[in-house]
Amino acid sequence: MYQAGLIGITGYTGMELARILATHPNISLKYATSRQENGKYIEELYPFLRSYPIGKVQITDFDATTITKECDIIFLAVPHGTAMNTVGEIFQLATKLNKKIKVIDLSADFRIKDPQLFENWYQIKHNQTALLKNAVYGLFDLYEEQIKEASLIANPGCYPTASILGLYPALSHNIIKKDIIIDAKSGTTGAGRKAQVPSLFCEVYDNFRPYSIGGKHRHTPEIEQELSRLTQDTIIVSFNPHLLPIERGILNTIYAPLSQNITLQEIHTLYQKTYQNKKFIRILPLGQLPETRNVRGSLFCDIGIAVDNRTQKLIITSAIDNLARGASMQAIANANLCLGLDVDTNINFAPVCP
Numbered sequence: 001m002y003q004a005g006l007i008g009i010t011g012y013t014g015m016e017l018a019r020i021l022a023t024h025p026n027i028s029l030k031y032a033t034s035r036q037e038n039g040k041y042i043e044e045l046y047p048f049l050r051s052y053p054i055g056k057v058q059i060t061d062f063d064a065t066t067i068t069k070e071c072d073i074i075f076l077a078v079p080h081g082t083a084m085n086t087v088g089e090i091f092q093l094a095t096k097l098n099k100k101i102k103v104i105d106l107s108a109d110f111r112i113k114d115p116q117l118f119e120n121w122y123q124i125k126h127n128q129t130a131l132l133k134n135a136v137y138g139l140f141d142l143y144e145e146q147i148k149e150a151s152l153i154a155n156p157g158c159y160p161t162a163s164i165l166g167l168y169p170a171l172s173h174n175i176i177k178k179d180i181i182i183d184a185k186s187g188t189t190g191a192g193r194k195a196q197v198p199s200l201f202c203e204v205y206d207n208f209r210p211y212s213i214g215g216k217h218r219h220t221p222e223i224e225q226e227l228s229r230l231t232q233d234t235i236i237v238s239f240n241p242h243l244l245p246i247e248r249g250i251l252n253t254i255y256a257p258l259s260q261n262i263t264l265q266e267i268h269t270l271y272q273k274t275y276q277n278k279k280f281i282r283i284l285p286l287g288q289l290p291e292t293r294n295v296r297g298s299l300f301c302d303i304g305i306a307v308d309n310r311t312q313k314l315i316i317t318s319a320i321d322n323l324a325r326g327a328s329m330q331a332i333a334n335a336n337l338c339l340g341l342d343v344d345t346n347i348n349f350a351p352v353c354p
Helices: 012-021 064-070 082-096 117-124 130-133 141-151 158-172 220-231 262-273 324-338
Strands: 001-005 027-033 072-076 102-105 152-154 180-186 237-243 250-257 282-283 301-308 313-320
Touching: 001 064, 001 102, 001 282, 027 237, 064 082, 072 082, 072 324, 082 102, 102 301, 102 324, 117 220, 130 262, 130 313, 141 158, 152 158, 158 180, 158 220, 158 237, 158 250, 158 262, 158 301, 158 324, 220 237, 237 250, 262 282, 262 301
Parallel strands: 001 027, 001 072, 072 102, 102 152, 180 237, 282 301
Antiparallel strands: 180 250, 250 313, 301 313
């Protein structure tokens, strides 16, 4: 049984990680941290975990020495800027202890490879550039072999997961031009659990609004970086997110001009072949389109395609659960791989619908 630590258990991603780890047959949560909830038991914080052994784990303040000594794998569900220092401390101690350890970081601190680009978008100087070079981007459908050998995995963002998976087949086969527009929508849990006016019930309910549009959202460089790496080309996107009045789920509608004379059936076949061995990517039959409820609580990414023949544009739609596929469940998939387990261990869940 592998021993796990979870740094930052009080947010939505920490909550989802605890829920999944509660029944994991190979990973046991030994150590969970929160400054605000220090001293409580997990079942006090999350009553739905009563009757599970994980519920009796006591939450503590962070102690790098203890967590590094006692854990085989550590999940970080902490804010951007905080993670890099914590990860640096953990690996420094692991080196002193001559111990191999795996770290899954759910923040953005190790996703963007260019430190200056990271600083430009997050307004934080990156002080762990040596670790940054070795971090593996945790989109397991495309980087499975690298993840298996990695010590530090940068868990992808939710919007980038849905965007990259939706665009990869079309870009890698050069069937679209680079004039790409991503019209993205997310449930409110994507904003985190902290109290803030824009996320209050009365602000969100019966409302639908854009935010951070015009190339201002921090997931933009992550999407562009990975698409550029995968295609060995420079990819620029117009990424424009919106807030849906739902708890969880992401739905992307992506528009790109076709670069060649190709039929919808041929494009559909191309998508099927690209992802034919990818268990958690479902290419929907022609005429069907993704819905957030059909992926809720699961690792699935559903993709549908259509062609606007009048404007000669490919329209790609992709749907994921932002907390599951877009964060915590994807982190467990990465943990499974780097620990030598089957990728779907304890996360092969059917979606919760309705």
